[in-house]
Amino acid sequence: MKKAKALLLSALMAAAPMAHADEGMWTLYNLPQAVYDQMKSYGFSLPYNDIYGSKDAIKNSVVLFGGFCSGVVVSPDGLVFTNHHCGFEAIRSHSTVEHDYMLNGFYAKSYEEELPNENLFVSFMVKQEDVSQRLKALGIDKLSDEEATQLIDSVAAAMTEEARQADKGLHVEIDPYYEGNQYFATTYRMFTDVRLVFTVPKSMGKFGGETDNWMWPRQTCDFSVFRIYADPKTNGPAEYSKDNVPYKAPHWAQVSLDGYKDGDFAMTVGYPGSTERYLSSYGIKEMRDAGNATRVQVRGVKQEIMKRHMQADEAVRIKYDSKYAQSANYWKNSMGMNKCIDSIGIIGQKQAYEKLIRQYQEKTGYLQGKLDFDKMAKLYGERFDRMRAFYYWYETFNGTCELTSRALKYCNGMEAKGSEKDSLKMYNEFEDNSDAWDEALDKEVFSVLLQNYREHVDKQYLPSFYTTIDKKFKGNCKAYVDYLYKKSILMKKGAKIYFNKKGTEKDPGIQLGLSLQKYLADQKEALGTLSDSIALQEKYLCAARLRMEEDMPHYSDANMTMRLSYGRVGGFTMNGSPSGYYTTAESIVKKMKTSDNFSDYYAEPIMSELLSAKDFGKYQDKTTGKMQLCFLTNNDITGGNSGSPMFNGKGELIGLAFDGNWDSLSSDIYFEKNLARCIGVDIRYVIFMMDKWGHADRLLKEMNVE
Structure with missing residues (x-):
């Protein structure tokens, strides 16, 4: 050396x-x-x-x-x-x-x-192998994240087909390691x-x-x-x-x-x-301020409502025990993580470490012209507000209440029922899951979180249905939610939703789903190029660390x-x-x-x-x-x-x-x-x-x- x-x-x-x-x-x-x-x-x-x-x-x-x-x-x-x-x-x-x-x-x-x-x-791991060179030979390093995912899926499918010739109970999954610098294939047997x-x-x-x-x-x-x-x-x-x-x-x-x-x-x-563990100081700051802080704020509001309803009714408690525990677990984790980030001074330590990597890069020329710390800082700065709004969207609308879950499921495509020979007779239908949720709790959580979302994100990040809330319900989120649960076919027990029937898309619950779907698609498109560029910089940062410390063992x-x-x-x-x-x-x-x-x-x-x-x-x-x-x-x-x-x-x-x-x-x-x-x-x-x-x-x- x-x-x-x-x-x-x-x-x-x-x-x-x-x-x-x-x-x-x-x-x-x-x-x-x-x-x-x-x-x-x-x-x-x-x-x-x-x-x-x-x-x-x-x-x-x-x-x-x-x-x-x-x-x-x-x-x-x-x-x-x-x-x-x-x-x-x-x-x-x-x-x-x-x-x-x-x-x-x-x-x-x-x-x-x-x-x-x-x-x-349950799944048993049967074996694992490095398939990095196979994927690199297929050009994975030159693909976008979406294209790389498609390539990985196709190779995993081919490996699964091969494995099942010997044992029909096997399947193969391929995952990125070391920030996408390597790929391992794992064969599983699932029961x-x-x-x-x-x-x-x-x-x-x-x-x-x-x-x-x-x-x-x-x-x-x-x-x-x-x-x-x-x-x-x-x-x-x-x-x-x-x-x-x-x-x-x-x-x-x-x-x-x-x-x-x-x-x-x-x-x-x-x-x-x-x-x-390989994440940059810029990524940790985004995690702390856009992700964790948002999760703590929204879940704190949601859990207070859930707990009050659960304490008042034993049947409601049974329905929500698991949901509350899942929500509260990472609510508290996010609080603790942010506390430790600050008390340990992790961002400062990462910055000092990145300075040493810069010195290594200047001495060796490794990844010169690719790994660019100034560019990474600029990219994260451009993404921050949109990512914070995205976290608020996710914590507010994804799986938070039964109505949004059904609306998004319907708009993203459900398995059709009815006669395939006559499209006019084909329909969607939600299974009766009334034993898994409570309407009073569900409605209060949704209405309160709708208002909470409005109060914490910039106007440009409001989905279009907020215009309906303002114009038709004078900004009253509770009145809007009551209307949705009363009028939407999505919430009618046993209702058949004929998707080729005239006027179906005018249903207020489906309108909500389409608005959420469009908003999410727009945000993903806006974040796409930025996120791909950030992921590439993080990949280079990890590669630089592995090269600089090549005499030491490293885990992914x-x-x-x-x-x-x-x-x-x-x-x-x-x-x-x-x-x-x-x-x-x-x-x-x-x-x-x-x-x-x-x-x-x-x-x-x-x-x-x-x-x-x-x-x-x-x-x-x-x-x-x-x-x-x-x-x-x-x-x-x-x-x-x-x-x-x-x-x-x-x-x-x-x-x-x-x-x-x-x-x-x-x-x-x-x-x-x-x-x-x-x-x-x-x-x-x-x-x-x-x-x-x-x-x-x-x-x-x-x-x-x-």
């Missing part, structure tokens, strides 16, 4: 956000040897091939759960552990006022009682018959509620149990059928009741959703593909105070006693009774003598890692990851190694609840943890 380069890298070590030993979301198939060696030095004892390559590789027990979470197979009969909040919607969908599984929990005492879930799936087997009551599965969300210490028993079902002849994927049988897993994770101690090796394997940003992160069990120090690295049964009982003042700490009396035991037997930690509930590691996680198995050095299951800590919520863009922690539910706590509360003897026997 040249002396100048060595000096430059020494400076980078001190100033730049680089991959430390405990940082990184590593792809498994090409795990760097240096990373594996570090894992071994921490206490990992399995051979390299048992991570990805062998028939008993750890990857073979880990699943993508529902496309938004992670999970792990824990028995030879396809039993899957994931988080309670990952199973939230499945649990809610089976709940009624008479049989409220969300409130009271659920245990299927036989295979026949296990509950099927429409649209729920769509996934059934609910066990869940604790919400009081335990979401213990602490929004009070404790993203916080430490935690006592949340955040787990639920599902089972994969398969074709009885092939043991392969099959659509739901009463004739399907439990999947015979070729590999599963062994539950360990041995526990852990401070400093022990710990590893998570799962499907982290999205990080932006998370993109909902399988990743491994590793580190150690242990706490952190904040303002001179140690966090501790585990919580105990005593701590949750203490919180339960304050539930009169803090409703998020309520739990059924039986829970306090069970967790007040004097002797927890095999579930009690042998070192501390305590019943340990949740614990900390410095594993690198993000959204999507929820439900990720946490393994010890032998590859045994010791917990399930479910959260990060408030003090490091900027970790999606910057991993603060002194503060960033993964919060996991101790697997002994999980098994204890299945045993002592659920009396799930058949499941414990199945997992060989009797």
Whole structure:
């Protein structure tokens, strides 16, 4: 290495956000040897091939759960552990006022009682490979983002067709890595018959509620149990059928009741959703001020209304439990991230790092004439106001209420019903989903958010229907919403919408949908060239970093593909105070006693009774003598890692990851190694609840943890 380069890298070590030993979301198939060696030095004892390559590789027990979470197979009969909040919607969908599984929990005492879930799936990663050169040979580097997406889809389709010649249950997806500088193809096997087997009551599965969300210490028993079902002849994927049988897993994770101690090796394997560690300082500023701040503002308004209606009516609570939890999760995350961006000074650190990259570029000429920091700053400046308005549009109109959801679905094209021979008799029809939403809540949320949108964006970003609100309803958003729900055919139960019928497009709800659709198309067109140019600059910035640090291993940003992160069990120090690295049964009982003042700490009396035991037997930690509930590691996680198995050095299951800590919520863009922690539910706590509360003897026997 040249002396100048060595000096430059020494400076980078001190100033730049680089991959430390405990940082990184590593792809498994090409795990760097240096990373594996570090894992071994921490206490990992399995051979390299048992991570990805062998028939008993750890990857073979880990699943993508529902496309938004992670999970792990824990028995030879396809039993899957994931988080309670990952199973939230499945649990809610089976709940009624008479049989409220969300409130009271659920245990299927036989295979026949296990509950099927429409649209729920799990996927196993079969293999992964680098297809960068194949795509580059097809000219992907010369295409726009839209054209590149089309090319990727066509190549993935060809690879899927080839894979299915050997196994009809396979499909291939291709994703960009390193800001589009590389592309990996992943082959998956997806099972769509996934059934609910066990869940604790919400009081335990979401213990602490929004009070404790993203916080430490935690006592949340955040787990639920599902089972994969398969074709009885092939043991392969099959659509739901009463004739399907439990999947015979070729590999599963062994539950360990041995526990852990401070400093022990710990590893998570799962499907982290999205990080932006390579993002420029300009991109982080846009994220903070246009994205996060907007999300916090709009969701804060929406959630206040939702909570008021949910508290007033039990049936409404059941309908909106899952929706409220999903909204509130990243509402609080966005607040915490912005706080950390400022308190850690991330933008300033990124700017200093970018200055070093400029120096490297000037010394080497690498990407000269392509990577242009001044151009990047100008592009982001031109995009800011429009992006802020776009975030307001998204948070206000996308999936916020039933009316806009139906209006956009109709205008974007639905599957037609009726006779194909006579177009005049073809129609669209919405299924009755009255069990999933409440009209009073829906109308109030929509009318308030309509007014909120007007107050926070410039007039040029108002969709055309605001003219109707002003002219016909004198600016009264509530009156406009009442009119829509009363008059629009979209909201008529069982109505057939004949799209070739004269006057259909004059329907006020459809007019709303067309206005939203046109607005979105106009904004995407206006943003298109700008966003393509920004993405190209970010790609060059990432490439420059990889070249400058070519002697070091680098992981790609998370993109909902399988990743491994590793580190150690242990706490952190904040303002001179140690966090501790585990919580105990005593701590949750203490919180339960304050539930009169803090409703998020309520739990059924039986829970306090069970967790007040004097002797927890095999579930009690042998070192501390305590019943340990949740614990900390410095594993690198993000959204999507929820439900990720946490393994010890032998590859045994010791917990399930479910959260990060408030003090490091900027970790999606910057991993603060002194503060960033993964919060996991101790697997002994999980098994204890299945045993002592659920009396799930058949499941414990199945997992060989009797």
